[in-house]
Amino acid sequence: MTFSELNIDQDMVDALATKGILEPFPIQTQTIPMGLAGQDIIGQAKTGTGKTLGFGLPVLQSLGTDPEPGVKALIVVPTRELCVQVAEDLVLAASNRSTKIAAIYGGKAYEGQVEQIKAGAQVIVGTPGRLLDLASQRMLSLKDIKVMVLDEADKMLDLGFLADIEKLFAQTPPTRHTMLFSATMPGPIVALARRFMNKPIHIRATDPDEGLTQKNIKHIVYRAHNLDKDEVIARILQAEGRGKTVVFTRTKRAAAKLVEELNDRGFNAAAVHGDLNQEQRERAMAAFKAGKKDILIATDVAARGIDVSDVTHVINHTIPDDHDTYLHRAGRTGRAGKTGVAVTFVDWADMLKWTHINKALDMGIPEPTETYSSSPHLFSELDIPEGTKGRLPGSHAPAVRAAAPASAGGRGASAGGRGRDPQRSGDSSSRPPRDRSRSTGSDSGANGDTGSVSRARASDEKVRPEGGGTHDGGAPSRRKRTRRRRGGNDGSPSAPLSA
Structure with missing residues (x-):
């Protein structure tokens, strides 16, 4: 099966071919014909299986090769990273036609986004908050929407966007064509579909004999000590065949600390988390996609916005909160039919949480193997060369900074004590000598x-x-x-x- 056989216009077929996208995935072969026919769709498939083009190509084709200016299609996504990713995919597909696509999301100035709307953008990809902001200020009109898509609908539910979605629906014509895509389908999402969709067809692009986890991803779970995790990760990053890698942490602080630690050990890492402004997050993502950085440290804010086909490893530095989050984290690898490895660390205190995840996903790993950076099975299971240490040659050993003598006038302590009180570790040689004759010890x-x-x-x-x-x-x-x-x-x- 080819995209041409699915009746996709040749200009878009040619545009996709420039990036080596030649054959559709199962979710695409099932949803594209119905999308082209104007049928309301509920598309359900695992993350990384090509849902974006499953709805994107019908949306673009329904508008024609030279659509009139004005917003005609609205695609709502839960996160900024996913907004950028979906918009990039649609820009690629529409590169041979005059259709304009605008990404509308928070964290960036309004002016540039409003200019794109005023310039006649026909397709808007946006996050709920920013879309409602612009609509309330009458800078964005949804009265002429012909097609509306909800992508990653279950994540919208998790983030509390359901009320915002209903407000957006209320501003669009009831005759619109509606498509909803999600990896999981909880009850509130089904209720939303029944309320706002017209006789939708539910499409599941999964193998009935396949579990919830993808077969092309190798899942490894270790019980690891928190103080040894950085060393274990550093050794995994030297595994044979290791390509781009995403490491997930639970908190922003842990992400910031880990990216500093890995860079200190000689690795090329970037971070994406909530303490960074939008420009910093986009710069880190761009460097990761371009290969300038081969390790991305991220919180769950990026779990659904990383669509990079050559990610070989995903490492859960801390266990996710639930099985859905686990699936979306692991789904950053093994994309587009490729294979991948997902490694998860379970702290002793998180065993109950892992028990729930293991049971929900039927993974068959009730007791993770106790693992340390020196454990032989770590090297054999992950193809790590024997004798590998957690620091690349040429990187500074921690002792170089931390072992400075006290007689160095405070300089050594200041250099090796990152995070210490600067008043305690400052250069005492710059202060005038004090008279200690009054002190008694x-x-x-x-x-x-x-x-x-x-x-x-x-x-x-x-x-x-x-x-x-x-x-x-x-x-x-x-x-x-x-x-x-x-x-x-x-x-x-x-x-x-x-x-």
């Missing part, structure tokens, strides 16, 4: 004005030093001690501090 810099403390103790006054360890002792503490000395413990007046 403690460092006056670390414990406030200990000279005053020792004098207070000499007069049997029980005074605690103020601001210990903060380098901000001095006048405020001395005034406080003076006030406390105005009356002795027995009610009699005390001598002034200078006595």
Whole structure:
């Protein structure tokens, strides 16, 4: 079967051929003919099986080779990364026709997106929040929509976008052609389809004998200690045949820490997480797709927006929260019919969570193998050369920075102690020498004005030093001690501090 045999216009067939896309996938062969006929569709298939072109080609063909300016098709997606990815795929398919596609999503300035709409974009790919923002400001009109698509509908449900989707539906004509695509089909999504779709046909492009996980992905699960995970990951990244790799973390902080650690070990990694602005996220994704970075550290914000066909490994640094998230993370590899490896680390505290995931996906791995960076089975199962260490040759060993002597005037401590208090690890050689003659043993810099403390103790006054360890002792503490000395413990007046 070819795209031409599915009655796709030749200009789009030629455009896809330039990227080596010659034969449709099962979900495409089933949905494209119905989409071209204007049939409402609920398309269900595993992630990475080609759903985008399954709805994208019928949408573009329904508008013609030279459509009139104005928004005629709306494709709603849950995340910014997926918005960019879908828009890029449609731009490729429409590269030989005059159709204009605009990506509308948050995190970027309104002006450029509004300009694309005013310039006559016929196809809008957008996230719900930004679409509603522009519609409420009357910068985007949906009254002429002919085709509307919901992509990754289950993720919309997870992110709480269902109410926004209903508002978008309400602004489109009831006669529109509607298509809904998702990897899973929870009850609220089915209810949404029944409410807003006209006699939809439910298409499942899956093998009845195949489980929920893809056969072309090798799933490996290890019980690993949190302190050893970075070393294990660094060794996996040196496996034979390892290509582009996505490492998922649970938190933004863990992603930022891991990308720094891997780069320090000599690897070429980039990060995508919520603490980065949209420009930084797009730059990291572009570098990953172009091969400038071969490791992407990501939170689940990117789990559905990474459509890169040559990802060979997915590593779950921390276990996902549920089986659906696991499927979407693992689905970043093994795309477009290729094979891949998904490695998951399970902490001792996360065993209950893994039990639920294992049962839901029927993976048959109730007890993950206890694994360390030195475990022989780690090397054999993942094709890691014997003797591989977790640091590439030529990268700086941690001891180079951390073992600087104290006599180095504080420079060594500052260089090797990333994340320490700069006041503690700063260059003490730049400060003038202090008179320590009043101190009775403690460092006056670390414990406030200990000279005053020792004098207070000499007069049997029980005074605690103020601001210990903060380098901000001095006048405020001395005034406080003076006030406390105005009356002795027995009610009699005390001598002034200078006595």
